Amino acid sequence: MPLLKTERLSVRFGGLAALSDVDFELGRNEVRAIIGPNGAGKSTFFNCLTGVLRPTRGRIIFDGEDITGLPSNAISQKGIARSYQITNILPNVSALENVRIAAQSRRHGWNMIAHHAGLRDINEKAEAALKSVGLLAKGHELASNLSHGEQRNLEIGIALATEPKLLCLDEPTAGMSQAETEDTKELIRGIAENLTILIVEHDMQIVMELADRITVLHYGAILAEGTPAEIQQNPRVLEVYLKT
Ligand SMILES: Nc1ncnc2c1ncn2[C@@H]1O[C@H](COP(=O)(O)OP(=O)(O)O)[C@@H](O)[C@H]1O
Ligand SMILES: [Mg+2]
Known part of the structure; x- marks a missing residue:
């Protein structure tokens, strides 16, 4: 059973078909990159998966359960983070504190004893999440004092703190320097060892190095799917990328 499956997933904004009949499957422990030109529907796809947007049509099955149209907090509880x-x-x-709040958001029920026992647990989880994004030493810095690259990595830490089964990363290296991009790539590689990851990324070097498989979106539909080697040689993909 795939971890995630979409069936005929479609989103319309007025007359614009942002996603059209997307049938998609993601295996457990896979790292899948979603690429495609600007406006292809990549963020819209993420918005549907994470409950930010209700699809106009179609279904989203996560871990065997239909989660179509659930609000984003319910989806976070089911184990999709972004x-x-x-x-x-x-x-x-x-x-x-940023990651601690995220770790706590996954908890519910305010039983005093469970709360007391849970506090240590939450602190440990928060520290583990910070550590996996390389920010443990900066845990007590105000988030606003972190560099842009560190703030972007903190965002990944916040997502991890909810202990997801699926982590969705939307352009994690956008606006980063070369050195920061390199660091973030390594950090994602580490996280990918025990987590299923969906990543939207423009940096093709990162995509080719990290992804097990790539899905190419074009005008809201899947244009191609395959391994990095297959995608690099796919004539339809080359045509789209050479045109833009
Ligand atoms: N909230 C919205 N309202 C209207 N149009 C939108 C909205 N969000 C996205 N779009 C449009 O849907 C298309 C897909 O956008 P998006 O998913 O952001 O693309 P990508 O992330 O691949 O660049 C674009 O044409 C965009 O302008
Ligand atoms: Mg986008």
């Missing part, structure tokens, strides 16, 4: 293309952190609290 880092946004636009920085989405709380600037006026520490890096550690």
Whole structure:
């Protein structure tokens, strides 16, 4: 059974078909890259998966369960986390507090004893999440004092703190320097060892190095799917990328 499956997933914005009948399957422990020109529907696809947007038609099956149209907090509880293309952190609290709040958001029920026992658990989870994005030493810095690259990595840490089964990364290296991009690539490689990852990324070197398989979106539909080697040689893909 795939971890994630979409059936005829479609989104319309007025007259515009942002996604059209997308049939997609993602295996457990896979790293899948989604690529495609600007406006291809990549973020819209993520918005549907994470409950930010309700699809106009179609179904989303996650871990065997129909999650179509669930609100984003319910989807987070089911185990899909996402880092946004636009920085989405709380600037006026520490890096550690940012991930701690995220770790807590996955908990429910306020039983006193469970809460007391859970507190240590949450602190440990928050520290583990910070560590996996290389920010443990900066846990007590205000998030706003981190560099742009560190803030983007913190966002990944916030997503990880919810202990997802699927991590969706929307252009994690956007706006980063070469050195920061390289660091983030290695960090994602480490995270990918025990997690299923869907990544939208423009940096083809990162895509080719990290992805097990690639899905190419074009005008809201799947143009091609395959291994990095297959995609690099696919004439339809080459045509789209040479045109843009
Ligand atoms: N909330 C929205 N309202 C109207 N049109 C939208 C909205 N979000 C995205 N679109 C349009 O849908 C298409 C797909 O956008 P998007 O998913 O952001 O593409 P990508 O992430 O691949 O660049 C684009 O034509 C975009 O302008
Ligand atoms: Mg986008």
